[in-house]
Amino acid sequence: MATEEKKSGGIVETIKTVVYALLIAGVFRTFLFQPFWIPSGSMKDTLLIGDFLFVNKMAYGYSYASCPSVIAPRFGLNIDAKDICGVFDGDNKRLFGSEPERGDVVVFRHPVSGRDFIKRLIGLPGDKVQMRKGVLFLNGSPVSVEPNGTFEEIAEEQGPQRLRPRCENGPVGDGGVCSKSKFVETLPGGVSHSILNITAQGSDNTSVYTVPEGHYFFMGDNRDNSSDSRVPNIAGGVGFVPYENLIGRADRVMFSSAGRSMLFFWTWRSDRYFQAID
Incomplete structure (x- = not known):
């Protein structure tokens, strides 16, 4: 009888431990830092496909978007932040809120799909934003853009989505060198960062966005x-x-995997450990 009670007590303690661990992880992810793995090449060469980072949720305060979304189609999971914290949606305000700064690299919820995106903050409320021949204009004035060589990578499938890079010197066959022109763009306020150019296209010339x-x-x-x-x-x-819809600021890459999974440690990029995000 004592043995059965001991086994029963052990199971209960195990369940408690798991529940406590999940609660701690939930609090950590909701209020402090959220893990984020870069899925696409839209932020190259600042961020590469396979970069793993933690998003600082304390940077801008908290809103309904601070609640985590759990989306895992393989396991039938599709729990959206609005399912948990939707009651706080709709007022466009934040608890302990602070304003983001131009040039911040920010993770946010897409206004329609609700999926997490990561981009650079270019325009603040009231700004007039326009692209002219590939040059960014803010409030009628062009930002500073200086050539900075080329960004090169291997033309191959990248990440779990097996995305192939677009190349300025393309088309490039598998295993070839894919290159893009690289520039340093300096925004008002002094934030400088790298941008890439592939080709002339419609998004290089836009109307004025207010x-x-x-x-x-x-x-x-x-x-x-x-x-x-x-x-x-x-x-x-x-x-x-x-x-x-802002979730938090991305400050530093923790590590980076060039393979299909971040668990493939033999594909980790050793030169990107704890790299600051400019």
Whole structure:
């Protein structure tokens, strides 16, 4: 009898341990840091496919978007942040909120799909944003852009989605060197960062976007390979992003995997451990 009670007590303690661990992980992810794995090449060469980072949720305070979404189609899981914290949605406000700064690399919820995106903050509320021949204009003035060589990578399938890079010197066959022109762009306020150019295309010339109050304008650093605020969200892009949709700021890459899974440690990029995000 004593043995059965001991076994029963052991099972209960195990369940408690698991529940406590899940609660701690939930609090950590909801209020402090959220793990994020870069799935696409829209932020190259600042962020590469397979970069793993933690998003600082304390940077901008908290909203309904701070609650985690759990999306795992393979296991039939599709729990959205609104399913948990939807009661806080709709007022475009934040608890302990602080304003993001131009040039921040931000993870946010797509205004329509609810999926997590990561882009660079370009336009603040009230700003007028336009692209002219591939050059960014803010409030009627061009930002500083200086050539900075080329970005090179191997033309091959990348990440779990097996995405092939677009190349300025393309088409490039498997195993060839895929290159893009690289520039340093300096935003008002002094933030400098790398941007890439692939080709002349429609997104290099846009109308003037006036950012509404309480919203932000985002762009990818890989300018010709990014779905961002240059296209309205009703047309498949991102459009203007409400303040409450911000999740947090990305400050540092923890490690990076060049393979199909971050568990493939033999594919980790040793030169990207704890790399600061500019």
